[in-house]
Amino acid sequence: MNFLQLFGRLKSVVIGMVHVKALPGTPRNSLSLAQITEEACQEAEIYRTAGLDGLIVENMHDLPYVVNVGAEITAAMAVICTSVKQTCPLLPVGVQILSASNQQAIAVALASGLDFIRAEGYVFSHVSDEGILNACAGDLLRYRKHIGAEHVQIFADIKKKHSAHALTADVSIAETAQAAEFFLADGVVVTGSATGLKADPKELEEVGHAVKIPVLVGSGVTLENVEDYLAANALIVGSYFKKEGYWGNRIVPGHVKRFMEHISKLRE
Numbered sequence: 001m002n003f004l005q006l007f008g009r010l011k012s013v014v015i016g017m018v019h020v021k022a023l024p025g026t027p028r029n030s031l032s033l034a035q036i037t038e039e040a041c042q043e044a045e046i047y048r049t050a051g052l053d054g055l056i057v058e059n060m061h062d063l064p065y066v067v068n069v070g071a072e073i074t075a076a077m078a079v080i081c082t083s084v085k086q087t088c089p090l091l092p093v094g095v096q097i098l099s100a101s102n103q104q105a106i107a108v109a110l111a112s113g114l115d116f117i118r119a120e121g122y123v124f125s126h127v128s129d130e131g132i133l134n135a136c137a138g139d140l141l142r143y144r145k146h147i148g149a150e151h152v153q154i155f156a157d158i159k160k161k162h163s164a165h166a167l168t169a170d171v172s173i174a175e176t177a178q179a180a181e182f183f184l185a186d187g188v189v190v191t192g193s194a195t196g197l198k199a200d201p202k203e204l205e206e207v208g209h210a211v212k213i214p215v216l217v218g219s220g221v222t223l224e225n226v227e228d229y230l231a232a233n234a235l236i237v238g239s240y241f242k243k244e245g246y247w248g249n250r251i252v253p254g255h256v257k258r259f260m261e262h263i264s265k266l267r268e
Contacts, residue, residue: 003187003214003233006092006115006153007053012230012267014260015054015094015216016047017238018084019247022061023076037080041087043251050256051264054092056118056236057081060195060247065099065130073097074104081112094118094155099130102154103143110149118189118218118236122156123179124171127164137183153186155216158207162195173203174210187214187233195219195239195247201228208232223259230266 007013021036022028031039044055057080059073077097085093094116097105105117119140121133137156144150158176159165168176177188190199190207198220208215214233221229222240229235241256243249 003153007234009053010214010233012232012263013053013234014263015056015234015236016043016052016241016256017060017236017247018043018047018055018057019060019238020057020077020080022063023059023073025070025072026062028061028063033076033079036076037083040080041083044084044087044091044093046251046253046256048088048091050253050260052091052256052260053234054094054115055084055088056094056096057084058096058118059098060238062098067100067130067133069097069101069104073101074108077104078108078111081108081114085113092116094153096120099128100133100136102136102140106140106144106149106152106154107147109152110147114152116153116155116186119154119156119185122154122185123158123183124168124176126167129162137180137185141184155187155189155214156180156185157189157191157218159191159203172206174206177207177211177215181211181213185213187216189216189218189236190232191218192220198222198225199229204229204232223255223262226259226262227266 020040092115095105096118100120102119122137123135125134159173180188192198199217216234217229217232218236221235221237239247241251
C-alpha cells in the first residue's frame with residue numbers, strides 16, 4: 001500500500017501525535033499500564049473526532065531515552081498501540097519508539113495492526129543526545145522482511161532533531177534524503193532542531209525537489225505557519241495541539257478543531 005492508498009490524499013495530510021505517558025520501568029512512570037492506555041485512547045479519540053488523517057503513537061515521556069529499549073517497553077507499546085488502533089480502526093496509525101528502537105517499532109506495528117513507523121537513524125551515523133546513532137536501514141529492512149511486515153511503511157527522519165550532525169556536515173539535507181530514498185525508505189521527515197521548533201521551509205523545498213518519495217514535516221507546525229508547509233505530503237503535529245504549545249501538556253480540543261478547519265479551507 002502506497003502513501004496515497006494509506007491516507008487518501010497526497011498533500012497536506014495531518015498526522016497527530018499521541019504522546020503516551022511514561023511507561024513502567026522509566027524514571028517518570030507514575031501510572032499503571034491500564035491508565036496510560038486509557039489516556040492514549042482518549043487523545044486518539046479527540047484527533048479522530050476532529051478529522052485528522054492519521055496518528056503516531058510515541059513514548060515521548062520516557063525521559064531520559066535509551067537507544068534500543070527493553071522488552072518491557074516493546075510489550076507496553078504493543079498493548080497501547082493495539083488499543084489505539086481499536087479506538088480508531090479506520091485511521092492510519094503509526095508508531096515511534098524512542099530512541100531509535102526501530103526494529104521494536106516494526107514488531108509493535110505488526111503485532112498491533114499498524115500501518116507505518118517513524119524511524120530515527122535510518123541513514124548516516126550522527127550524535128544524538130542519547131549517544132551515537134548508527135545507520136540502520138540495511139538491518140531494519142531485512143528484519144521487516146524476515147517477520148513478514150513489508151506492508152508497514154517506514155518514514156525516516158533526516159538530519160534528526162536533538163542531534164549534532166558534524167559527522168555529516170559535508171552531506172546536505174537533500175543528499176541525506178536521496179540516500180534514504182536509495183535505501184528504500186517509504187518517506188522522509190524534515191524537522192526543526194528540537195521538538196516543537198519549526199522546520200525550515202527552504203529545506204522542505206530542497207528535499208521535495210531531491211526525492212520522489214513523500215516528504216513529511218515533523219515538528220513546529222502551527223495554525224499560524226501551516227501555509228509555509230503546504231508543499232509537504234504530510235504534517236506531523238503534536239506540540240501545537242497541546243496547552244501552551246508544550247508537548248507534555250494535555251491536548252486542547254479547540255486547537256485541534258481550529259487547525260483542521262483551517263486546513264480544510266486551504267485544501268479547497
